[in-house]
Amino acid sequence: MEGWWCLMLLPLLSTSLMLSSGEMTENDDDRLVSFLKNVFPELLERDEPIIFGHDFGVNSLKDQEGSEEALFKLPFKPKAVNQATNGASGPVVSTKDGQIQGLTTEKANIFYGIPYADPPVGAYRWKPPRPVSAWQGLYDASYPRAACMQICTGQITEECPRTVSEDCLYLNIFVPLDVDFSSHVKNLLPVMVWIHGGDFIAGTASKSLYDGRFFSNFTHTVVVSIEYRLGAFGFLVSGKESQTSAVGNYGILDQQAALLWVQRNIAVFGGDPSKVTIFGESAGAQSVSLHLMIQSSQPLFRQAILQSLPFSIPLKTRHDALKLGKEFAEQTNCSVSDIVCLLSLSAQAILRAQMKTSAKIRNPFRFLEAFETWGPHIDGEFIKEQAVTAFLKGHWQKEKSVLLGTTSEEGVLFAYAIFQKPVSAVESTVYIAAIFKQHTLRILHTYLPLYRDTDHRNMLAQIITDYVFLCPSRKSARVGTTAGSEVWMYEFDHVASDHRVWSGLTFCYQHACHGAELPFLFDSASVTNFTLTLAEKLLSNRMLCYWGAFAHTGDPSSRVHQTPFCREQRLPVWPRYSDTSGWLFMNLTVHSHAQVGTREHICDFWDQLSIYE
Template sequence: MRRRFVTAVVVGMCAATFLASPAAADADGPVVETANGPVVGVVDGGIEVFRGIPYAAAPVGDLRYEAPQPVGNWTQPRDATEFGPACMQTPDDLENDPSTEVSEDCLTVNVWTPKADEGSRPVFVWIHGGGFSWGTAAHALYEGRNLAERGDMVVVSLQYRLGSFGWLDLSEAGGSASSANNGLLDMTAALKWVQENAAAFGGDPDNVTVAGESAGAIALGSLLTTEAAPELFDRAILQSGSPGLVMTEDVAGGLAEEFLSKAGASSVDDLRAMTAEELLSAQLSFEQDSEFADVGFHPVIDGVVLDQGSTVAIRDGLKSTVPVLIGTTRDESRYWLLYYDYLDRLPLSYARPWLDSISGGRSEEINDAFLVDRPDLNSGQLMMATATSSAFTMPAIRFSEALSSTGSPVWMYQFTLPSNQLDGRMGSPHAMELPFMFGNLGAEPALLDPSDNVAEYEQLAADMQDAWIAFARTGDPSTEALGTWPQYEQTARKTMMFDLDRGVVSDPFSIERTVWEDVPFDGVTPPLLESNPLTAADTEVTIPVVLAVIGPVWTTVIIVGALALIAGVVTLVLWLVRRRRRRREAQVPPMTQGD
C-alpha cells in the first residue's frame, strides 16, 4: 500500500463499464433490495458480501467536477460479486496490484453483513486513506469479513474521487462553487446511501460509526464540523490523520489556476473535453513543475461545504455531539523507509536548518527534549520523530483538546507495536495498526510477517477489534480484556497504548506537548518552501508566507513557525517521492486509452 502525496505518470488504464447497466447475477447468491434496485452478492465464510454497488451516478461527461448526482434505478438483479474499479489514479499508485481497474465511474460501496435480515446491527463505515490522490476500498487490508463476523455488525467501505478529479477548485473557471470538495461530497453521498439502505442489509441506520485512516481521517475530521454530520453518523474514529488539514480559498484558487495552465485549459468545459489520461498527464506535469506541488490536494475552506478547519471550528464554539476515538502510531513517518531506506541514517545537520527556521533557533532544545524520552534514537530517527510529532501526534492532541474542552466525549490511543520488517527499523509506522484493526494480519507483508509471533499478534488483533466493535456498539471502547478506557481530558490525558502489552497511561505525549507548546496546530495548508531539509543542510530555509492563518490570533513569529513546521514535513516526503518518480520515468510504457 502506497502512502504518497503525489501521483506518477500514467502507465496504462483499464476501461470499466460494468456499472453502466446491471450485469448478469448469480441466482444462488444472497439478494438484497436496495433503494435503487436488487443486488446479488456472495457468501464468504458465512458472511454475505456485496461489492461494487453504485451510490451515485458516474461522474463523467457533464458530471465531471460536479457534486455527486443520484444513481438511476434498475429492476433486474445487479451483480455485486466483484469490487468496482478504483477511482482515477496511476497504476504506479496501485503497485500492489497494477492490474487493478481504474475509472471515473468509481463511486461505489462494498458491504459485509452476517445476514441481510432485520437484525438492526451496528454499522461500521470505512474511508480509506491515500493522500487524497490514490487508494482503493478494494485493498486487502480493508477486507471487512473478519470485523463483520467478530462484531456481528454491518461493515461498509466506500470510494471517493481522488486527485484533481475530486479536489480541484474550479469555481473561478466556470465550475460549481463546491467543486473543490467534490471528494468530500462523495463521502457524504455514500453516507446518505448507508442511511437509506443499512436496514436492508441487516444494519441499524441510527447506529452508524464512521472510521478513516490517514486522508480518510482528515476528511472525517472535516465532516464532523458540517451540519449534516449528526444526521449521517453517530460516532467517529480518526486513525493517523491530522484532523482538519485544509486549504484556504486563495491557495486552492492558485492551485487550480496552475493546474489549468498545465492542462492547456482555461475553463471547466475545456477540462471536461479532455480524456481521463490527458488529465492525469496534466496532473503529472503539475506535480513536477509547480510551486503548488508540495501543497497537494486537500479539502478546502470554500464557504459552501466547509466554513473553517475542524479544530478551529470547535474552538470557536461549535459543539460536536459525536463521540470520537482518535489516535496515531508511534513512528508514523518511518513508513517511508519502505521506499527511502536511508532516511533513518541521515546526519542531523540535514534537519537542523529546518528545525531552526520553525522554532526560532531551538533545534538543539527540540532534539534534547525528544532524546529524554527516547535516548536510543540516532540523528535520522530523531528527525523522523519530530516529523511524526508535528504532522500526526500534535494535531491529534490539539483536536482532542478542543473536543474535550467542550464536553464532547473523546478517547485517545497510540499504537506502538513495531513492525518486524526491515530489521525493525520502521518502529511502529504509518498504517501499522490496520492489519490488527481489521483482523487481516497477512494483508500487508511489507509491514508485518504474522508468522513471526502468531499467538500474541492474534490476541492483539482480537483486543483491538473488540475495542473498535465496543465503540461502534455503545460509544465506549472499554472491553473486558482492556478494562475501563477513560475518556481523554486535559488533566490526566489518559491514553490507551496498543502493543503486545496493552494498558492505559497518563499523558504519554508530555514531551511533544512541551516542545510544541507555542505552535498552533490548527490544520492549515503548508506554505510553499523554496528549500527543504534534504537540500538545505548548509543554507537557510526560506518560507514565503502565502496563506492566511485560520483560527485565533497568534503572534507573527508563532504563525510562521507553525506553517513552516507542517510544510517542512510534507516537503521532505514530497521531494523524495518526486525524485523517485523521475528516476522511473524512463521505464514508462505507452498509455492506453480508456473509455
C-alpha cells in the same frame, strides 16, 4: 564548522521572523527562494510526486517510457446486472433503487460494487454527485467495481487497484453471517462506514487490506467501505462559479452522498441507520474530521473514529487551490476559465497534468504541502476552516463520541520519503526554519540535543510525529473533553519482533509506522506481507473488541453486546480521556494497557508555542 552554518542560516532565520511579522517583501522572498534552492534544491521542486501512506508504500512515480497504460490500468467491462458469479446464489435485498444480489463467504455476506450515485462522467465530471438512477432486474453485487482514477505505476503497481475508471462511485457492504435475509430484519446492527486513506490521490475501498468480512462478523456490525473521487477529479478548483468552473471538494461531497445512501438503504442489509460510526485512517481520518465540522453531515452518523489524523497538514485556502488549478490547466494547454476544454480532456491527460503539478512545492515556506498537494480546500461555505482550528475552537459536533489515536512512529514514513538521502544539521535547520519561522530556535533547542547522528532524518521524523499527529490530537482531545465531549485516545505502539515489512513499505522495519495498525484492525495479515504471531493475533482480536464495543455503545470498554471472546478476555479498561482519569490513553501493544502519555513534556512544549491555531 558549527559557527559557519549558524552564520549561513542567519538570513533564513531573520527572514522567517519578518514573515511572522508581515514585513516580508517580494524581493526578500525571491532572495530567500534562491538561498533555499542553493542549500536544498530538491525540496522546492521534484521530478516526480510522492504518494504517502502505509497502504500504498512509498513510491516515486514516473511515466514509464511515455506509455499511457503506465499511468493507469484500463477499466474492465462490467458484467450484466442479472449475471451471478459462477452461477452462485447469494442473499438478495431490495433497496430503494432496485434489487441487489450479493454472495455468501465463510466469514460474511458481501455486497460488492453497489452504486450510490450516478457516474460523474462527461459533463458531470466536475459536478456534485447525483442520486443514483434506479435499475430493472437483479444487480450483481458479487464482484468489486473499478476504483476511482489514480496514477498506478512503479514499485506500488502490485498494490494498486486492478481497474480504475471515472465511473467509480460505488460502495461495498459486509454483513455478519447470522443475519437472515429471508425475512424482514428485526434486530438491526450498528453500522461502520470506512473511508480509505491515500493522500486524496490514491486508494480504493476494495483494497484487500481493508477486507471487511472478518471485521463485520467478529464485531457483529455491518461494515460499509466507500469509493470517492481522487486527485484532480475530486478536488480541482478552476474558478468560483459552479456553473462554469470546477469548484473542488467533490471527493468530500461523494463521501457525504454515500453516507446519505446508507441512511436510506442500510436497514435492508440489517444495519441501523441511527447507529452509524464513520472511521478512517490518514486522509480517511481527515475526511472524518471534516464531516464532524460540516453541518450538513451532522445527521448522517452518530460517532467517529479518527486513526492517524494529520491535524497540522493544512487544507489549501481558496487562493492556493485556484493557483494549483491554474498550474494544472497550463499543463493541459487549456485556459483555466475554459471548462469546455477541460471537460474534453481524456482521463490520461488529466492524470498526466495532475502528476506534473504534484511534483512542485509552490511556496518554500509551506513544505508540508508536499504531503498533500491535492485534497479538500477551505471554500468558506462547505468547509469553513482548518480542522485543527475547528476542534480547538469547538466548531465541531461535540455531542458525538470520538475515538482518536496515532501510531508511535508516524513520522518515519514521511521523513524518509521526502528525504531520500541523509540530512545534515544545516539541511534540517533550513527545513525547520522554513516551516516554523520564529519558533525555529526553540524547536532546535528542544530536539537537537536528543539526536547526535550525522543523519538528522530520525529527528525530523520525530518532529513530524509530534507536530503533525500526536500533540495536536492530544490538545484537541483535551479541549473537547473540557467542552463536555466524550473522547477516548490510543497509541498503537506494537513493534515487530523480527524484520518483517509492513504491507509493502521498503524501509519501515520494526516501527509502528503510519498505518501499521491496519492489518491488525482488519485482520488482513493473510493478504499482506507477514503472518501474525499468536500474541499479535490476540492484539488484533482485542483491537476488534474495542472498536466493536465503540460501534455498539459509544464506549470501547463497554461489555454490552460483546462477543463471548471479548467477554472472556477481560480486556484492560480503556478510560475516557479526561483530567479526572489523569489523561490516560490506551497503549495498544501485545500487552495493551492504559497509561499516561509517554511524550507529555514534548506535547506541553508544542502547546506552549500556540502553533496550531
